[in-house]
């Protein structure tokens with residue numbers, strides 16, 4: 001059925017924003033500030049998407065060079081503009097009166113810089129600004145169709161209160177639906193069969209609607225389709241609710257030795273947990289084992305990874321959650337216990353011996369796998385082992401866009417009236433991670449501004465070309 005033939009109601013706005021996470025909220029607020037009449041539509045019954053579940057750390061790469069070094073496969077134009085706009089975004093947030101920490105936190109995810117923020121305050125402030133400018137903000141309103149006339153995007157169809165269809169006619173549409181991590185079929189298509197094992201560490205509404213809708217208007221995809229953000233979790237876990245997302249994350253894994261189910265190392269552990277999380281996904285059974293000593297357990301595994309997150313005993317929490325673990329006074333004893341999990345004891349011994357010997361001798365490679373200069377071997381017991389599994393918070397691939405937030409087709413040409421922001425944009429992060437909240441807020445502001453300008457100019461042009469006719473809008477009752 002073509003939904004636009006039988007809608008219950010039609011509304012006219014300048015800009016429709018699809019999704020109320022940090023990028024959609026920023027996009028809608030920015031568009032409203034640039035004079036647009038805005039509708040911000042959210043699928044779920046609450047606002048804020050994954051941003052509302054987040055730790056509130058507003059961070060990204062400190063310099064363009066740092067972005068390029070850490071994320072060599074990232075889109076260099078998007079990355080440069082992101083870093084360039086970061087200070088202005090921070091200044092805007094500070095001016096709003098929402099809490100932003102005075103002191104920066106450095107080395108976030110090994111290389112980033114950022115500030116702890118009141119993310120709920122930021123989201124609420126955006127919604128207040130939209131309403132104050134005469135805009136609409138609606139929950140329980142999934143966008144189910146993108147309208148376009150072959151030349152330009154003309155609006156969307158949203159479903160309200162479960163079955164009422166509302167057509168929004170708009171000069172511009174911004175897709176900010178938060179990525180496709182909730183769509184198992186698409187994860188398998190892009191990431192491979194082990195994607196079935198990824199634990200979903202996200203709001204439940206981000207199931208790829210933005211990418212699917214954009215493709216119906218001819219948008220292209222990007223690089224990075226098989227890479228994603230997430231953290232290692234204990235394996236198995238009895239349950240995984242939203243309140244478990246932060247305490248179960250094993251942020252300190254970069255200070256452990258990480259083995260696969262064959263008893264082998266497979267990556268440089270010091271790359272950091274969000275990269276190890278991806279590497280584990282492609283190992284047998286998508287599982288790994290962290291091995292560490294009392295020093296790591298009592299320091300990094302107890303510290304708060306971000307200010308404001310609170311210090312948790314992550315190992316104890318993992319054990320309580322049901323994770324497989326072992327504790328022993330010596331490393332050989334620990335490996336005996338780990339072997340019971342079905343991992344070859346001899347392989348475990350060879351891998352550990354080679355690693356410890358390489359670190360002690362200042363070597364750089366152990367059994368073919370890089371050992372970083374900063375690697376530290378386990379020293380004093382008790383020694384610990386924890387089985388881990390990967391999770392997915394959002395996907396790094398998405399809609400192809402330029403630095404104005406315009407959606408592009410596969411030839412690189414803008415799709416008139418269509419924009420994307422946040423996790424719906426692809427290629428800004430690619431294997432390496434450039435942050436979620438700050439990139440969302442900043443790319444939202446690119447799209448919001450461009451969309452407001454396009455809607456303002458498009459309205460005049462379209463009115464001249466096609467005068468609106470009375471009775472132009474059909475309703476359910478009228479179209480048999």
Ligand SMILES: Cc1cc2nc3c(=O)[nH]c(=O)nc-3n(C[C@H](O)[C@H](O)[C@H](O)COP(=O)(O)OP(=O)(O)OC[C@H]3O[C@@H](n4cnc5c(N)ncnc54)[C@H](O)[C@@H]3O)c2cc1C
Nearest residue numbers: 019021023043049050051055057143178205422423436437
């Ligand atoms: C536990 C956790 C902690 C995190 N901590 C941090 C942190 O400290 N710092 C950081 O930088 N990042 C963090 N992140 C990541 C960050 O939250 C995301 O990167 C960011 O929220 C992405 O913004 P977004 O606007 O693209 O998507 P989201 O914030 O996820 O919002 C997308 C919204 O779109 C809605 N939607 C989807 N489809 C439709 C549709 N068809 N119609 C209408 N609405 C739709 C969804 O329901 C959702 O509400 C964290 C994430 C999690 C889960």
